[in-house]
Amino acid sequence: MQIHPDIPELRDALRKLRAGSGLAMPRSVGFVPTMGALHMGHRSLVQAARRHCDIVIASIFVNPTQFAPNEDFSRYPRTLEQDCQMLEAEGVDLVFTPTADAMYPPGASTFVDVEGVSDRLDGASRPGHFRGVATVVAKLFHIAQPDFAFFGQKDAAQVAVLRKMVRDLDFLVEIIVCPTVREPDGLAMSSRNRYLSAEERRQALALSRALQAAQTQAARGEHRAAALQETMRATLQKEPALRVDYVAVVDPDTLLPVDDVRAGALLAVAAYVGSTRLIDNVLLAATTGNTGVPGKKKS
Numbered sequence: 001m002q003i004h005p006d007i008p009e010l011r012d013a014l015r016k017l018r019a020g021s022g023l024a025m026p027r028s029v030g031f032v033p034t035m036g037a038l039h040m041g042h043r044s045l046v047q048a049a050r051r052h053c054d055i056v057i058a059s060i061f062v063n064p065t066q067f068a069p070n071e072d073f074s075r076y077p078r079t080l081e082q083d084c085q086m087l088e089a090e091g092v093d094l095v096f097t098p099t100a101d102a103m104y105p106p107g108a109s110t111f112v113d114v115e116g117v118s119d120r121l122d123g124a125s126r127p128g129h130f131r132g133v134a135t136v137v138a139k140l141f142h143i144a145q146p147d148f149a150f151f152g153q154k155d156a157a158q159v160a161v162l163r164k165m166v167r168d169l170d171f172l173v174e175i176i177v178c179p180t181v182r183e184p185d186g187l188a189m190s191s192r193n194r195y196l197s198a199e200e201r202r203q204a205l206a207l208s209r210a211l212q213a214a215q216t217q218a219a220r221g222e223h224r225a226a227a228l229q230e231t232m233r234a235t236l237q238k239e240p241a242l243r244v245d246y247v248a249v250v251d252p253d254t255l256l257p258v259d260d261v262r263a264g265a266l267l268a269v270a271a272y273v274g275s276t277r278l279i280d281n282v283l284l285a286a287t288t289g290n291t292g293v294p295g296k297k298k299s
């Protein structure tokens with residue numbers, strides 16, 4: 001596995017890998033952008049990329065522009081050596097590990113703003129966050145020129161922002177979203193879980209429990225978003241130490257609220273456990289639609 005901190009070297013290595021052994025078929029490139037502190041969720045993204053693509057690149061870069069000054073940029077876990085071991089074990093070909101100066105040379109003043117969707121859910125609580133995410137991912141896409149890029153469903157708002165960026169700016173990359181990977185007790189895997197004390201780790205289970213309760217209610221026929229939202233909120237409030245950031249039932253593409261979930265919806269929650277902000281979500285599939293009988297909708 002090659003590790004490249006420099007953009008020109010990475011590009012050169014990629015060009016050679018793509019040319020491969022001179023086969024007529026172009027070799028596909030799968031890309032997994034990360035901020036490191038890798039866990040099983042990242043591993044599943046790399047495995048999907050490995051199954052899907054001829055060449056797999058991962059990046060490890062704790063991107064300063066997606067953190068607000070009061071957030072956890074400086075204490076974000078940096079575990080480069082273990083991360084590279086995991087990536088090598090999963091058969092990654094190239095790892096890009098740029099410095100902040102390489103990604104943002106002095107004087108850089110160009111940003112990607114995906115208007116509208118960037119101000120919803122996490123974007124509402126973390127102003128400027130998705131501008132930083134979209135900018136760095138746009139740069140990484142330009143550098144790695146992937147055919148496919150792999151992201152986790154856990155970051156549902158990030159997925160909505162990046163999908164829109166790819167559409168709006170005609171990036172030649174297909175975004176593939178992989179399911180959230182959970183601990184056996186339901187907690188969604190996150191690099192930030194390592195901030196949690198044992199007691200906070202227990203409290204954090206309220207997030208997946210809240211989603212599960214609403215999902216069960218929806219499966220039993222509740223289609224009013226307000227009722228599902230109430231169930232999530234009530235479940236979260238059973239952990240008084242949790243500070244709820246948002247409880248939302250939205251369209252997964254626009255992140256705008258929906259009133260009725262029968263056409264499909266994203267149930268999403270964010271809460272502070274101690275000082276750690278955690279997010280989680282589930283996608284509800286559409287329950288209305290084609291019955292197979294022309295002109296007849298499922299009731």
Ligand code: PAF
Pocket residue numbers: 033034035061063066133136137155158
């Ligand atoms: O999801 C992440 O880890 C980051 O937001 C990303 C996509 C690597 C951009 O810094």
